[in-house]
Amino acid sequence: MDRRTQWLRGVLDLCVLGALARGESYGYEIAQRLEAGGLGVIAGGTLYPALLRLERLGLLVTDWRAGAGGPARKYYRLSDSGAATLRSAGADWAVFVGNVNAIMEVP
Amino acid sequence: MTVDDWLAALSAELRRRRIDPAGPVGEAAAHLRNSGQAPLEVFGPPAAYAVAVVDSLRGATREPRPPRSGEPLLRATGITKRYGRRTVLDDVDLSVHAGEVLAMIGANGSGKSTMLRICAGLLSPDAGHVRLGGTVGYCPQSGGTSDFLTPDEHFVLVGAGRGVGRTEAKARGRSMAAALDWAGAPRAGETRHLSGGTRQKLNLILGRLGDPDVLLLDEPYQGFDNGTYLDFWQQVLRWRDAGKAIVVVTHLLNELDRVDTVLDLTPGGAR
Amino acid sequence: MRKTLVVAEMALREISRRRGVLILLALLPLAFYYSRRGEAYWQSVRFVSLGIGWTLSTAALFAGSAARAIEPRLRIAGYATHQLYLGRLVALWTVGLALALPYYLLIRLDLDSVRYDAIALILVLTVAVAPPLGLAVAALLPRELEGMLVLLTIVAMQMMLDPDKAVAQVLPFWFTREIGTYAVESGAGTEHVSRGLVHAATALAVFLAVVALATTLRLRRRSHISIA
Numbered sequence: 001m002d003r004r005t006q007w008l009r010g011v012l013d014l015c016v017l018g019a020l021a022r023g024e025s026y027g028y029e030i031a032q033r034l035e036a037g038g039l040g041v042i043a044g045g046t047l048y049p050a051l052l053r054l055e056r057l058g059l060l061v062t063d064w065r066a067g068a069g070g071p072a073r074k075y076y077r078l079s080d081s082g083a084a085t086l087r088s089a090g091a092d093w094a095v096f097v098g099n100v101n102a103i104m105e106v107p
Numbered sequence: 108m109t110v111d112d113w114l115a116a117l118s119a120e121l122r123r124r125r126i127d128p129a130g131p132v133g134e135a136a137a138h139l140r141n142s143g144q145a146p147l148e149v150f151g152p153p154a155a156y157a158v159a160v161v162d163s164l165r166g167a168t169r170e171p172r173p174p175r176s177g178e179p180l181l182r183a184t185g186i187t188k189r190y191g192r193r194t195v196l197d198d199v200d201l202s203v204h205a206g207e208v209l210a211m212i213g214a215n216g217s218g219k220s221t222m223l224r225i226c227a228g229l230l231s232p233d234a235g236h237v238r239l240g241g242t243v244g245y246c247p248q249s250g251g252t253s254d255f256l257t258p259d260e261h262f263v264l265v266g267a268g269r270g271v272g273r274t275e276a277k278a279r280g281r282s283m284a285a286a287l288d289w290a291g292a293p294r295a296g297e298t299r300h301l302s303g304g305t306r307q308k309l310n311l312i313l314g315r316l317g318d319p320d321v322l323l324l325d326e327p328y329q330g331f332d333n334g335t336y337l338d339f340w341q342q343v344l345r346w347r348d349a350g351k352a353i354v355v356v357t358h359l360l361n362e363l364d365r366v367d368t369v370l371d372l373t374p375g376g377a378r
Numbered sequence: 379m380r381k382t383l384v385v386a387e388m389a390l391r392e393i394s395r396r397r398g399v400l401i402l403l404a405l406l407p408l409a410f411y412y413s414r415r416g417e418a419y420w421q422s423v424r425f426v427s428l429g430i431g432w433t434l435s436t437a438a439l440f441a442g443s444a445a446r447a448i449e450p451r452l453r454i455a456g457y458a459t460h461q462l463y464l465g466r467l468v469a470l471w472t473v474g475l476a477l478a479l480p481y482y483l484l485i486r487l488d489l490d491s492v493r494y495d496a497i498a499l500i501l502v503l504t505v506a507v508a509p510p511l512g513l514a515v516a517a518l519l520p521r522e523l524e525g526m527l528v529l530l531t532i533v534a535m536q537m538m539l540d541p542d543k544a545v546a547q548v549l550p551f552w553f554t555r556e557i558g559t560y561a562v563e564s565g566a567g568t569e570h571v572s573r574g575l576v577h578a579a580t581a582l583a584v585f586l587a588v589v590a591l592a593t594t595l596r597l598r599r600r601s602h603i604s605i606a
Contacts, residue, residue: 028141052163268455
């Protein structure tokens with residue numbers, strides 16, 4: 001497994017929360033947001049289990065909506081604890097990245 | 108694999124694991140429609156994806172179990188068994204109530220099969236007592252069948268012991284076979300011609316025939332393919348919901364979060 | 379009663395599927411019969427009944443050994459121990475009678491100047507004693523090979539020991555020779571028949587007791603279990 005994939009594994013759930021901070025969305029569109037954000041293609045087999053986990057932990061709230069001219073879609077949005085988690089974990093992450101950058105800097 | 112085939116396979120795999128497939132299959136279908144990519148690329152093999160979905164959902168699907176009350180249907184106290192100098196079981200206690208599944212685990216040679224046979228009344232312990240609150244059914248790891256009889260004849264024979272009529276016994280045996288993915292039971296020939304796994308299905312059915320209150324199963328899934336193994340655990344949980352007390356000896360640990368109690372017979376292990 | 383008959387039915391089905399056993403049952407006594415046919419023909423009667431006794435008890439041995447795997451489960455399912463061995467005996471006696479009938483007819487057609495009713499009695503008694511003998515050996519010796527050797531020894535001794543010796547009466551089929559004397563010798567008295575009957579009845583009782591005791595012991599309800 002290459003390095004990038006390993007990094008992504010660690011932060012995918014936070015990235016999903018971040019993607020939804022911009023507003024509610026459904027599975028395929030979330031994948032597009034992540035890809036547009038530079039994270040590359042997130043396979044459905046990775047994304048949907050992550051969404052289910054976040055929903056189970058109460059960080060996401062979901063509802064099914066009848067699509068216009070199509071079958072029902074499952075929409076995800078951040079819950080209050082989801083938003084809170086994103087804020088605090090985001091702060092921790094920034095500190096973490098800062099330290100990693102500092103150590104990796106070639107003097 | 109076409110999209111429809113993949114979705115159908117996913118649906119079947121989820122249903123086998125007792126998950127309502129509507130949500131995950133709907134989402135996957137929509138995603139595939141939007142992306143236009145092949146399902147194996149996006150999600151991987153349906154069985155693997157189903158496992159990932161189930162793992163993610165596992166916390167949510169645990170229904171709260173009501174607390175145990177009343178007399179246990181099976182209670183073993185102080186069971187000790189020695190073979191020569193070797194103490195196989197040392198003062199073991201076990202109790203299972205109606206509507207409960209107990210998994211008995213432990214290393215090879217830790218006495219799991221011996222304990223089960225003592226509870227079934229096939230072996231005498233050196234010390235201890237077993238109280239049964241109902242009828243017992245037992246499925247050994249192997250054997251327990253007659254080579255020259257057909258499955259139907261087995262159903263009739265065991266059924267007659269339980270007071271079940273001929274036609275009824277055959278019907279019940281056949282329907283249990285179907286639930287274990289063995290559609291060929293009615294047409295099957297002599298048992299000696301069956302594969303090992305199929306013979307074990309017969310063994311399991313015979314243990315359960317007659318609807319005993321307590322079921323003692325000694326790793327009955329020998330030779331089961333993965334699908335049947337899952338069907339087997341489905342059946343165990345269904346029997347539990349119907350109020351049976353079930354003990355399953357196993358050394359496969361994947362299913363432990365689905366059972367109500369775990370008894371570890373490894374010497375020095377937690378009791 | 380019904381449970382015993384179900385056991386008997388299944389035991390019959392089992393035997394009927396063992397082609398090798400059936401062929402041996404049918405033909406081995408024939409070989410025994412013709413081995414003595416040329417000389418003193420009365421030996422034929424004795425040998426054919428020994429042949430039937432041997433193959434039938436061997437069939438019983440195999441039936442009893444095979445049943446061991448399933449008997450504990452049948453006990454748990456609610457059968458009483460006596461239903462299990464009685465059912466098996468009924469099946470074996472049925473097979474034995476079906477086997478003996480053609481041989482009786484053969485003797486009827488083939489031999490003159492013998493007492494046919496006595497011969498019928500010999501065959502019936504042999505069929506009666508052989509299955510309990512076979513099941514008794516199976517109950518005492520868990521492995522078929524040892525059991526077969528025991529039965530082989532019995533039959534060999536039966537043929538080789540002088541029947542007039544007292545020790546020969548220990549052998550299970552001694553009565554075939556005794557009643558056979560009445561059947562073939564015109565001058566013989568009926569005391570042979572009564573002696574033979576007593577011997578057969580004793581053998582039958584002894585073997586039935588061994589089967590009953592050994593099986594009941596092996597499949598007994600254990601004392602550490604109590605049912606609420």
